[in-house]
Each structure stands twice: as structure tokens, then as C-alpha cells.
Amino acid sequence: MLPAIGNIVTWQYTGYNMIIMYAALQAIPPDLYEAALVDGATGWEVARYIKIPLIAPAIVLTCVFSIIGSLQLFTEPSIMSTLAPTVIQDHYTPNLYAYTLAFTNQQYNYSAAISFTLGAIVFVCSYIFMFATNRGRAR
Amino acid sequence: MHKANPQIYMTDFPPGDPGWFNGLSWQAGSRPFKVNGTNVSIHLDDAPALQVANYWGTLINQKVIQTAPDFTNDWYAGLGKGIYATWITAAWGPVFLSGVAAQSSGKWRAAPLPHWTPGATATSNWGGSTDAVTTQSQHPKEATEFAMWLNDNKQSTLELNQKQFLFPVVKSVLSDPSFNAPLSFYGNQQVNQIFASASNNVDTSFQWSPFQDYVYTQLGDQLGSAISGKITFEQAMHNLQNNVVNYAKSQGFTVTS
Numbered sequence: 001m002l003p004a005i006g007n008i009v010t011w012q013y014t015g016y017n018m019i020i021m022y023a024a025l026q027a028i029p030p031d032l033y034e035a036a037l038v039d040g041a042t043g044w045e046v047a048r049y050i051k052i053p054l055i056a057p058a059i060v061l062t063c064v065f066s067i068i069g070s071l072q073l074f075t076e077p078s079i080m081s082t083l084a085p086t087v088i089q090d091h092y093t094p095n096l097y098a099y100t101l102a103f104t105n106q107q108y109n110y111s112a113a114i115s116f117t118l119g120a121i122v123f124v125c126s127y128i129f130m131f132a133t134n135r136g137r138a139r
Numbered sequence: 140m141h142k143a144n145p146q147i148y149m150t151d152f153p154p155g156d157p158g159w160f161n162g163l164s165w166q167a168g169s170r171p172f173k174v175n176g177t178n179v180s181i182h183l184d185d186a187p188a189l190q191v192a193n194y195w196g197t198l199i200n201q202k203v204i205q206t207a208p209d210f211t212n213d214w215y216a217g218l219g220k221g222i223y224a225t226w227i228t229a230a231w232g233p234v235f236l237s238g239v240a241a242q243s244s245g246k247w248r249a250a251p252l253p254h255w256t257p258g259a260t261a262t263s264n265w266g267g268s269t270d271a272v273t274t275q276s277q278h279p280k281e282a283t284e285f286a287m288w289l290n291d292n293k294q295s296t297l298e299l300n301q302k303q304f305l306f307p308v309v310k311s312v313l314s315d316p317s318f319n320a321p322l323s324f325y326g327n328q329q330v331n332q333i334f335a336s337a338s339n340n341v342d343t344s345f346q347w348s349p350f351q352d353y354v355y356t357q358l359g360d361q362l363g364s365a366i367s368g369k370i371t372f373e374q375a376m377h378n379l380q381n382n383v384v385n386y387a388k389s390q391g392f393t394v395t396s
Binding site (some may be wrong): 087106 | 206208211350352353356360363364366367386389390
């Protein structure tokens with residue numbers, strides 16, 4: 001089930017992430033590419049040594065969005081639950097559980113508590129990720 | 140039959156359709172709820188329910204029936220191609236089946252549901268439809284009159300049955316010749332007569348709970364775990380009973396179990 005959901009989500013957000021990285025790539029000064037050409041760098045080496053380091057903040061951004069999106073996953077399990085009811089039960093992801101609690105079980109307060117807790121966890125995870133990637137940057 | 144051709148199954152046990160399972164337990168004599176205001180007595184794991192659960196559990200473990208979700212494209216194709224020999228269904232089944240499994244026209248017949256004790260006539264209910272007028276309606280009187288007309292008028296109920304496969308709610312339609320006509324999809328059997336006689340035998344002492352959504356979701360979860368082999372079917376019913384009792388108590392009902 002997880003690879004199936006991963007497949008759907010990957011295709012769904014590839015374009016979105018691509019646009020963010022494409023915009024970041026526009027900010028790279030073209031004379032770096034000319035210097036690389038003079039040095040005889042291949043396409044892969046240009047990507048590895050010029051592009052990726054210079055769009056690192058954009059890559060971090062897309063990673064943070066992906067982490068948040070995964071923690072908040074709801075749509076894909078919800079759709080798949082009719083096709084695979086033995087695998088996807090009402091607590092497959094936190095958001096699915098909050099939804100079931102609110103709209104099926106009528107336990108609104110419990111559902112709200114779950115939503116807030118999930119929000120706090122997302123906040124902590126994003127902060128840890130950004131802290132870890134920021135530490136590596138030269139100051 | 141399954142040994143002869145491993146591709147086909149006796150029938151399908153839909154894991155995500157607790158209403159179907161509920162109908163079968165009802166027919167076996169299970170009466171899980173008795174509701175009196177906020178006093179609820181809960182016996183989801185009474186003997187008939189366990190009997191039904193164990194029966195289907197054994198069949199599933201022997202792999203003679205499949206456990207695919209129902210009302211999906213794969214399931215419709217399965218019915219049309221003859222992968223499922225039978226379909227245990229309700230009175231809205233005949234026209235519905237002829238719509239979704241059109242390629243198997245002529246090969247189906249209807250028969251009454253088998254009973255647990257020989258010679259018994261108990262039947263039950265699987266789902267249904269209602270027409271409701273909400274409090275936000277700006278013309279509640281007219282809406283109510285229309286809802287009543289929809290289910291009372293002979294022409295309307297005939298069309299509801301023939302075009303929408305809803306079981307008739309008026310006796311005049313039940314005895315109408317067009318309702319009792321032989322259907323070519325079923326080899327010219329008068330299919331609806333079986334359902335008409337079944338509708339007389341539904342034991343109406345069955346009661347629903349005030350939180351049936353929750354019960355159904357939990358039943359679906361537990362049956363799903365049982366089908367994947369994590370727990371036995373009997374354990375699934377006991378888990379269901381415990382979960383529903385705890386839920387009812389936390390929602391403020393006075394529970395006896």
C-alpha cells in the first residue's frame with residue numbers, strides 16, 4: 001500500500017517541486033556556466049557542482065513541504081480505503097483518524113486535539129530539519 | 140468448484156461493507172441493540188453473530204470465497220465474467236445486477252437466502268433509502284408533500300423500482316404485473332416474487348443503535364483485521380463489542396452488556 005500511495009503522491013507533486021527549483025535555477029549567474037564550459041565540465045558535473053549547491057535553499061524548501069505533506073497525508077488513503085478496506089483502516093494516517101473521529105464517531109473534541117497535536121509535531125519536525133540543514137552551511 | 144477452477148469463487152465477502160454482514164447476522168437471529176432513550180443494551184457478540192462470523196471465517200480460510208471490496212469496477216467485472224458464482228444481496232439487486240453485469244445476461248437466477256435451521260423463513264434488511272426534508276428548507280410543507288408523493292404515487296414508485304432498482308414501498312406495486320414480470324436477464328424467472336415474499340418475513344424486532352456509523356466503521360475495521368489473518372473472526376466480534384461498549388459509555392449512554 002505504501003509504495004502505491006508514494007507513487008501517486010510523487011507524480012502529484014513532481015511538477016510543483018520542479019517549478020520551485022526552476023525558479024531558483026534562474027537566479028544562478030550565467031557566467032558560472034561559461035566558466036564550467038571553459039573548464040570542460042559535463043552536464044552531470046555542472047549539475048552536481050554548480051546547480052545543486054546554489055539552489056540548496058530551494059531544495060530544502062521542497063523537502064520541508066514534502067515532510068509536512070507526508071505527515072498530513074489524507075487524500076490518498078481516503079481514496080484507497082474503498083479499494084483496500086482490509087489495509088486502510090480508520091487510523092491509517094493521523095489526519096484520516098481525525099476525520100473519522102469527527103465525522104463518523106462524533107467525537108469532535110478528541111478530533112480537534114489530534115489535529116492540534118499533529119500540527120505541533122509537524123512544527124517540530126520542520127524545525128529539526130531546517131536546523132540540521134542550516135548547520136551545514138558555511139557562515 | 141474452486142478446486143475445479145481456482146479462478147472462480149462461490150461468492151465474495153466484501154470486507155468494507157458492514158451493512159452486508161449486519162444483514163446476515165440479523166437473519167441469523169442476532170439482536171445486538173436494545174435502545175430505550177439513553178439506555179442501550181449492547182450484545183454485538185451474541186451467539187448468532189458469532190455463528191455467522193465463524194461460518195464466514197472458515198470459508199475465507201479455506202479460500203473458497205474471495206474478499207474483494209464490492210461495488211468497484213473489478214467486482215462488477217467479476218460478476219459479469221462469472222468469477223463469483225453467487226451474490227448475496229437485497230431486494231434492490233435484480234435491476235442493479237442486470238445493469239452492471241450485462242454480459243452475463245441469462246445466466247443468473249434468484250433463490251431465497253439459505254437459513255440456519257431447516258424450514259425457517261427469517262430474512263433481514265440490508266440498507267435502504269429515505270427522503271428527508273431538512274430544517275433549512277424554505278418550503279418544508281411542499282417538500283414533505285413531494286417526498287410523500289414520491290413514495291406513494293403508483294407511477295412514481297413503479298419508476299423508482301424499474302429505473303432506480305428501489306424496492307416498492309406500496310403494496311399496489313408489489314402486486315402489479317409489471318413488478319412481477321419475468322426478467323429476461325434472469326432467464327425469464329419472476330425474480331421479484333422471491334423478494335416480495337422475503338419482505339414479509341423480515342423480523343422487525345431488530346433495533347439499531349444511536350451511533351450506527353461508529354459501529355459500522357469498527358465492524359469494518361475488525362473484519363478487515365480478521366480477513367488479513369491478524370485475529371480470528373470470533374475475536375473480531377469480541378473486539379467490536381468491547382470497542383462499542385467503551386464508546387457508548389464515553390458518549391454518555393447507560394450501557395448494559
